[in-house]
Amino acid sequence: MAHAAPTPGGITRGTPGTTRGTPDVFSPQVHRAVRYGLPVVLGLVYGYWAAANRxxxxxxxxWNILFGFVTALAFIVLCLAVxxxxxxxxxxxxxxTKSAFAGAAIGFLYSQTGQSVLRSTVLALAVTAGVFVVFFYRYYTHEDGEGNPLPR
Incomplete structure (x- = not known):
């Protein structure tokens, strides 16, 4: 079966004359809502999970409900900061930074189950190492030497 040959240019995104990447189908309001809404939803789920473990x-x-809400608030603030x-x-x-946040979050959840601090720390370090490898690979393959995104 025949396919069309690729042509220079691409799909226009943003200002006229730019030709990079795929089109952005969501409005800036949707991006803003997700930027702040997702950490809130994740924080509430995380707080509930920590309270249930405890x-x-x-x-x-x-006290259990208070613990869940304080945990959720801390998660939301730290997630937005990261x-x-x-x-x-x-x-x-x-x-x-991102992998340390993920590792600490998992380690804290695990510590609420009553396991030892040593086991929680080992799990947190293992998660941190795994997430670090994934994020570093992603950033290393999508940026140039100065950290600027590569052209697509």
Missing amino acids: RDGGEITG ATFAPLLKRELHSL
């Missing part, structure tokens, strides 16, 4: 199948108490400031760093520190 109560270990027992009854729900006021999402805001990590892209300003070089790719190594950018990757390390």
Whole structure:
């Protein structure tokens, strides 16, 4: 079966005359809503999960609910801080910041199950190392030497 040959140019995105990437089908309002809404939703799920781990199948108490909301608030604030400031760093520190946040979040959840601090720390470090490899590979293959995005 015959296919059309690729042509120079591409799909226009943003200002007229630019030819990079795929089209952006969402409006800036949708991007803004997701930028702040996603950490809130993830934080609420994380807070519920931490509170459920802590109560270990027992009854729900006021302190348990308070713990869940405080945990959710801390997660939301830290998630927004990482999402805001990590892209300003070089790719190594950018990757390390995001992976450290992921590892610490998983380690904290695991510690709420009653496991030892050592096991929680080992799990957090393992998650941090795995996420670091993935993020570093992604940034290393999508940026030039100075950290600027590669043209598509």
